[in-house]
Amino acid sequence: MDLAVVVLLQVIAAVASLVLISIGLAVIFGMMRVINLAHGEFIMLGAYAVIYATRWGVNLWVAMLVVAPIVVGLIGVVVERTVIRFLYGRMIDTMLATWGLSLLLIGAATMIFGNVTAGVSAPLGGVTIGEYQTSLYELVIVAIVTAVVLALMAVLRFTQAGLIARATMQNPAMAASLGIDTSKVYAVTFGAGAALSGLAGALISPLSGVVPTMGVAYVAKAFITVISGGAAIITGTLSASTLLGSLNTLATFVATPVIGEVTLLFAAIVLLRILPQGITGKFFRRAL
Amino acid sequence: MTRRASMAASLVGFGVSVAAIFLLPSVLELFTLINATIYVSMAILALSLALIWGYGGILCFGQAAFFGLGGYTYAVAAINFGDSTWAVVLAMVVPALFAALLGYFMFWGRIGDVYLGVITLTMTLIFFKLFNATAGDAYKIGKAALGGFNGIPSTPPLNLPWDVGSPLAPEDIWYIAASLLVLLYFGSRWLLRTSFGRVVVSIRENERRSELLGYDVRRYKLGIFTIGGAMAGISGILFANCVFVSPTMFSLFYSAQVIIWVTVGGIGTLLGPIIGAIALQMIVAKLGTLEVIDPNVVLGSILLLFVLLVPKGLLPLMQSGFDRLRRPKAPVPVEPAIRPTATPAARRPEPVSAPVGSAPATNTLGGS
Numbered sequence: 151m152d153l154a155v156v157v158l159l160q161v162i163a164a165v166a167s168l169v170l171i172s173i174g175l176a177v178i179f180g181m182m183r184v185i186n187l188a189h190g191e192f193i194m195l196g197a198y199a200v201i202y203a204t205r206w207g208v209n210l211w212v213a214m215l216v217v218a219p220i221v222v223g224l225i226g227v228v229v230e231r232t233v234i235r236f237l238y239g240r241m242i243d244t245m246l247a248t249w250g251l252s253l254l255l256i257g258a259a260t261m262i263f264g265n266v267t268a269g270v271s272a273p274l275g276g277v278t279i280g281e282y283q284t285s286l287y288e289l290v291i292v293a294i295v296t297a298v299v300l301a302l303m304a305v306l307r308f309t310q311a312g313l314i315a316r317a318t319m320q321n322p323a324m325a326a327s328l329g330i331d332t333s334k335v336y337a338v339t340f341g342a343g344a345a346l347s348g349l350a351g352a353l354i355s356p357l358s359g360v361v362p363t364m365g366v367a368y369v370a371k372a373f374i375t376v377i378s379g380g381a382a383i384i385t386g387t388l389s390a391s392t393l394l395g396s397l398n399t400l401a402t403f404v405a406t407p408v409i410g411e412v413t414l415l416f417a418a419i420v421l422l423r424i425l426p427q428g429i430t431g432k433f434f435r436r437a438l
Numbered sequence: 439m440t441r442r443a444s445m446a447a448s449l450v451g452f453g454v455s456v457a458a459i460f461l462l463p464s465v466l467e468l469f470t471l472i473n474a475t476i477y478v479s480m481a482i483l484a485l486s487l488a489l490i491w492g493y494g495g496i497l498c499f500g501q502a503a504f505f506g507l508g509g510y511t512y513a514v515a516a517i518n519f520g521d522s523t524w525a526v527v528l529a530m531v532v533p534a535l536f537a538a539l540l541g542y543f544m545f546w547g548r549i550g551d552v553y554l555g556v557i558t559l560t561m562t563l564i565f566f567k568l569f570n571a572t573a574g575d576a577y578k579i580g581k582a583a584l585g586g587f588n589g590i591p592s593t594p595p596l597n598l599p600w601d602v603g604s605p606l607a608p609e610d611i612w613y614i615a616a617s618l619l620v621l622l623y624f625g626s627r628w629l630l631r632t633s634f635g636r637v638v639v640s641i642r643e644n645e646r647r648s649e650l651l652g653y654d655v656r657r658y659k660l661g662i663f664t665i666g667g668a669m670a671g672i673s674g675i676l677f678a679n680c681v682f683v684s685p686t687m688f689s690l691f692y693s694a695q696v697i698i699w700v701t702v703g704g705i706g707t708l709l710g711p712i713i714g715a716i717a718l719q720m721i722v723a724k725l726g727t728l729e730v731i732d733p734n735v736v737l738g739s740i741l742l743l744f745v746l747l748v749p750k751g752l753l754p755l756m757q758s759g760f761d762r763l764r765r766p767k768a769p770v771p772v773e774p775a776i777r778p779t780a781t782p783a784a785r786r787p788e789p790v791s792a793p794v795g796s797a798p799a800t801n802t803l804g805g806s
Contacts, residue, residue, distance in 0.1 A: 185552065236746060242497060243745050248703055249694060250741030267642030334469060366690060370563055377556045408571040415560045415567075422557055423547045 151243045157403060162289045165395035168296040171354070171368045172375040172387050173298065174347030178381035181319045181339045183241060184234060187248040189372055190365025191255035192344050196222045197360040198353025201268045210273055214296075218352035219345040226344020230337045239338070243262070252365070259362035267359035287297060291353055297377050298349070303384055306438055374418045378427020384438045389429045394418060448483075448627075451709075452620070457614040458739045463609045472608050472680055473723070477716045478615040479676035482622060482717035483692075484699040485708060486669035492636070492706045494662040495642030497551070500558030501696050503565050504533040504667040506687035508674025510569070510584075513593040513683045518580040523599045530671045537667025538660060545656040546664075559693065566688040567714055589684025596679055598668075619712070622669060626708050629665070635797025638662045698741045715750065 174190045186192075196218040205211035233251060237244045274286040306312035318325045318335045326332045350368075358364065375394060380387025394414045404408030425432050463471055511532040512767045515525035540561060570673070573586025582590060596611060598604045629635045637658050640710055641648045649655045674687065686692075695713075703714025718740070722733045748755055 175653065235744065246556075246697065247742055247745040248745075249697070250738045250745065252695075253734045254738030257508060257736070257738060260732050260734065277583065289606075309470065330467065335584035370559060370690065374556055374560055377553060406571070408567055411567050412564050415564045419557050419560050421542060422549065422553050426549050426553055 152282055156284060157399070159284055160290070160403075161396050161399045162292055164399040165421060166292040167354075168371070168375055168391035168395045169299065169387055170295050170350045171297075172293065172344075172372040172379075172391060173302070174343045174350060175369075175372045176181050176343075176379065176383050176387040177302075177346060178340055178343035180386070181315060181343075182238070182336055184238070184244045184340075185241065185248070185373065186234075186340075186343070187245055187369060187373070188229070188252040188255060189248075189347055190367070191252050191259075192222050192226065192257060192347035192349035192365070193354065193368050194360070194362060195225060196348030197355035197364065198263060198268075198350065199353075199396075200352045200355045201262050201270060201360055206271055210270065213357075213391040214352040218348045220348075221343030222348025222351070225343045226347075227341040229344070229345040230340035232291070234340060235333065235336065252369070256362050256365070256407055258380070263362060265362060267361050270356050272356040287317030287356065294353065298346070299384060299388070303438060305420045306384075343435055374415065378418050378421050380425075380430035380432075382430035382434060382438060385434045386428060388422075389434070393421070393429075439733060448624075452624070455620050455753075459613060459620070460790070462616075463612060468608060471612050474675065475608070475612045475615045476680045476691060477719045478619050480614075480696075480699075481668055481681065481712045481715040482511040482619055482676065484694050484703070484711035485619070485622055485626060486673065487668040487696050488705075488708050488711040489629075489669070490666035490701075491700060492708075493630060493642060494638050494659060494666070495645075496659060496663060496771055497555050498663075498666070499693055499697070500560075501666075501670050502688055502690075502692035503558070503562040504537055504670035505674045505677070505692060506562075506565060506569070506683070506685075507533045507536055508671030509593075510674075511671070511676040511679050512591075512675045513590045514579045514582040514584075516594045517582040517590070517592075521600065521602045522596045523595065526596070526675055529675045530668045533671035533674070534664050534668035540658040541663040543766070544657045559690075562688055562690070562693055566685055566690075569685040574767040574796050585684075587675050587685060589682055589686075591682050591709050593678045593682040596675075611676070621781075622672070623708060623712065630708075633634035634658065634661065636678045684691075695737075698737065702740060702744050702752055703728065704753035704755075707753045709753070710751050710753030724806040731753045735747045 175186060178184055178189075180184050196277065199218040199221040200210070200213045203208055203217045208217060229251065233247055234244060237247055272285070272287050274290065304312075306316060313334060314325070314330055317328075317329060318332050322332050324334075332358065354368075375390045376387060378394065379388075379390035394417055397417050398410045398414040400410075403412035421429070445602065454659055455498075462474060466474060470773060479510050483501060483505055486504070487498065490496050490501075505627075506531045512522075512525050512529035515528045516522045519525060544557055549557065569584065569589075570587050572584035573588070575583065577584045577586070584590065585716070594605070596606045596614070598606070632640065636660070637648065637653050640651075641653070641655050641658055645655055647657075677683075677687070698710040699714040701714075702718060703708025703712065718737070725731060725733045725736055
């Protein structure tokens with residue numbers, strides 16, 4: 151019984167972490183049809199923002215939940231204004247350009263921060279369930295991810311800004327002719343996506359070592375999750391993360407972590423073969 | 439260029455490359471020659487993607503999968519047989535078969551564009567993870583231990599066919615690699631001039647139209663994809679002979695680099711990616727020894743600048759500059775001789791009609 155609870159918690163934590171690392175990419179892909187391959191480096195920058203902010207005496211939670219998203223969000227806006235806006239509608243070119251940007255950021259981070267592993271110690275202790283122990287911090291991440299998803303949903307559905315964003319997403323030409331400054335919408339959206347990636351990096355920083363190349367480990371997984379999810383930002387990411395995350399954890403539990411990872415990747419391939427438009431290309435089509 | 443001029447140019451190019459193949463070993467030191475061999479093996483990898491992506495319109499993010507598979511097949515087979523002859527054959531057949539299998543899976547599922555990119559990328563990641571986890575005695579294929587993260591450091595060198603007693607020296611491997619590059623380059627040009635090649639290019643230009651004309655699009659895509667896989671396998675064999683095989687051959691790094699070379703060199707050309715591969719590797723190696731600036735910064739900036747400012751790549755840029763110099767009074771063609779579109783809809787808007795004075799059709803298909 152206790153074991154079942156622990157495994158279930160692990161599944162939930164795995165799903166939440168997939169949602170966390172993919173949601174920034176999903177916002178940018180869903181709204182703008184831009185695949186941002188510098189996503190991993192946004193995560194890396196978020197993690198470094200936490201490291202430096204805490205070194206300067208900022209409270210860890212403030213650094214994670216406020217400083218990192220703002221810093222990376224601003225970087226995102228700069229990237230959108232200097233690179234991405236010239237490439238709208240050219241999906242392959244944006245992928246290549248953001249790939250270049252990703253290399254550039256890795257190189258720059260290596261030069262500035264040095265090629266050493268930095269880290270902050272994980273806050274909070276563990277909780278005991280029967281004879282097993284699990285990390286409390288992972289449960290906090292689950293809570294934060296839930297809050298972020300709900301907030302994103304509320305913004306998109308109930309606010310003026312969300313309405314404008316959805317309109318621009320559905321029909322940019324029509325939105326523009328109704329007087330909406332679509333280029334501003336795109337800049338803000340890209341910034342918001344980047345901020346979410348920054349938040350992901352910040353929350354990951356206590357769990358993994360922070361190095362300039364850390365983003366590479368996440369970008370492929372995020373990319374795969376978002377594409378498997380399909381066009382709907384939130385439903386797509388949630389459903390793909392649930393499917394892939396549970397498979398990963400269960401396979402890890404039965405076999406080894408490597409087999410778990412491979413199962414995740416293999417499931418994504420099969421999924422895309424059956425549903426070439428991703429999960430939300432077929433199911434939940436009208437969802438957000 | 440007219441047909442005759444293009445013929446003359448390729449003859450001159452052939453002469454120069456043959457001269458370079460035979461002159462370099464006497465000019466370069468052994469270490470530099472081995473490095474040059476690595477560059478050439480990478481150029482073959484770039485050529486394979488140039489065919490698949492530049493002419494087939496299939497953006498494969500996982501060219502490294504075939505590259506690594508070729509290297510590993512060669513190493514494992516050569517250790518087991520003790521003779522490299524059949525190992526070489528296998529190392530081309532296995533990646534080609536795998537490419538055919540993967541291609542069947544994707545093209546018969548009508549998967550295109552980004553989705554295809556994701557699948558090929560994912561495949562590469564699977565290989566990377568699996569081969570990294572093969573440390574220990576449990577993972578052996580015959581006599582060859584896969585060695586996990588460390589790979590197979592004792593990758594045997596090529597020997598003369600069916601003559602185990604005469605392993606080849608690094609100079610010999612240079613001759614083989616360089617001649618193979620020239621051979622594969624002209625082979626690819628020939629391939630693109632055959633009716634098969636022309637159909638492949640027509641599919642890149644307009645898949646729906648080719649299909650309505652009665653061609654089975656899936657088969658042609660599968661064909662070019664398989665050929666590209668075999669070529670990447672050859673590149674893997676040569677790389678294994680210069681360095682040794684390890685899971686990094688499957689890494690994102692190689693898949694990324696080869697895409698950068700093709701983009702910078704000029705997509706939709708054959709010579710451009712070769713030049714791109716060799717030039718960029720030389721630049722990165724040079725920067726690595728200088729230690730002033732991180733090579734990633736330079737590589738990233740180059741890719742970024744090319745996508746933003748020179749989306750057609752280096753070679754088409756140079757060609758249009760050359761044409762401009764030769765015919766200063768003629769109206770300058772808006773489009774260069776080669777149409778560098780991958781998938782027209784995804785890359786950039788195509789001009790509806792070809793501008794007056796653009797190159798004859800043979801050039802569009804024949805490569806450069």
